[in-house]
Amino acid sequence: MLIPRERLFTVVSQNHLDYPDVEKQLAGRPAATVIEQPENKETAPGLLLPLMHVFRRYPEAVVAVLPSDHFIVEEALFMSYVDLALRIAERYPSFIVLLGVEPDDPEPEYGYILPDKEEHPLAPLRVRNVLRFVEKPDPSVVQELLTGGALWNTMVMAFKVKTLFRLVQKTIPSLYAAFARIAEAIGTRSERDIVKAVYRRLETVNFSRELLQAQPQNPGIRLLVLPVRGVLWSDWGSEQRVLTVLRKLGYLGRLEQAAASREARLRQFAHYLPKRSVA
Structure with a gap:
């Protein structure tokens, strides 16, 4: 292992x-x-709870967050971008680095990151400051976003755990205080009871909308985006996106043929199956 x-x-x-x-x-x-x-309690607490455990054991940890419902063809290339993001976050602790995929079609159901056009001091690594986020834009403005260089927001990101908690403390102090209380209880006999008590009072908080998008450039914390090129990436949160990708890869026709063939075989042998008696 x-x-x-x-x-x-x-x-x-x-x-x-x-x-x-x-x-x-x-x-x-x-x-x-x-x-x-x-x-x-939504995505922010869902992410902060395990990260608090990581932080308690490894205060200097650098982590990558990878949502679970993504489909990626060029996995090795994509992971090289993740590795680069981790290296940047380790070298520059005040940076939170997001991966943004260059769009290949105007998808209104995705979130978009609009990067700064100006060169960043780390320009050789092709990172850019984040200007703003646009979540599921109106179809009428998607083309305008693409013309402006917007990227699909994968929500794959790398950061020092303590940097993220600093962002939480600056942006939503009450949320930080709640998880600070959990941190004190980790490893104690009262941990489970305290976590339950904290969660009972906790408001739902969306990580992207209420933390990342609330203030893209917090004092002392920088949100950067690393453009990802040459990777077929899709968020498989909907059936339609699954079908779209299978069609792009040439698999959909084969699957439809296989399904039709199976259906034909079932019809062919149906008369051999025992008849069901109805009472």
Whole structure:
């Protein structure tokens, strides 16, 4: 195993633990690495809870956040961009580096990042300051965004954990205070009760909209975007996007043919199947 077991954290909702299969899967995990989230309070708490555990154990940690429902063809090339983002975040601790994919069509259901056109001191690495975010724009303005050099926001990002918590502290102090209380309880007997109590009072907070987009250039914290080229990337959060990608790759026709062939075989052998009796 490339990563020691004690450094792999698993986040589960408490209602997942009602399922025997989940209990089986978690049985071999070191106890301190299984993190229970009492309730769904949107994406910010969902990310901050495991990051607080990482921060308590590894205060200088640099992490990459990779959403789980993405489809990427050129995986090795994409991960080279992730590696570059991690190196930038490690070298420049005040930077939060997002990956933005160069669009190949005007997709109104994606979020967009509008980068600064001016050269950044790290221009050889092709990063740019983030000017603003545009979430699911009206179809009438998508082409204008593309003309202005906007990138698809993958929400893949790299940063020092303590930098992100500094951003939270500056942007939503009450959210920071809630997780600071959780931090003090980690590893104690009262941890589970305190996490539940904090979550009961916690408001829902969207990570992208209420943290990243609230103030793109916080004092002492810089949001940068690293343009990703030569990678077929798609957010598979909708059935239509799955079909679009399969069509681009030439797989959709084959799948449709296979489905039609299977249906034909079933019809061919249907008369051999026993008839169902209806009472």
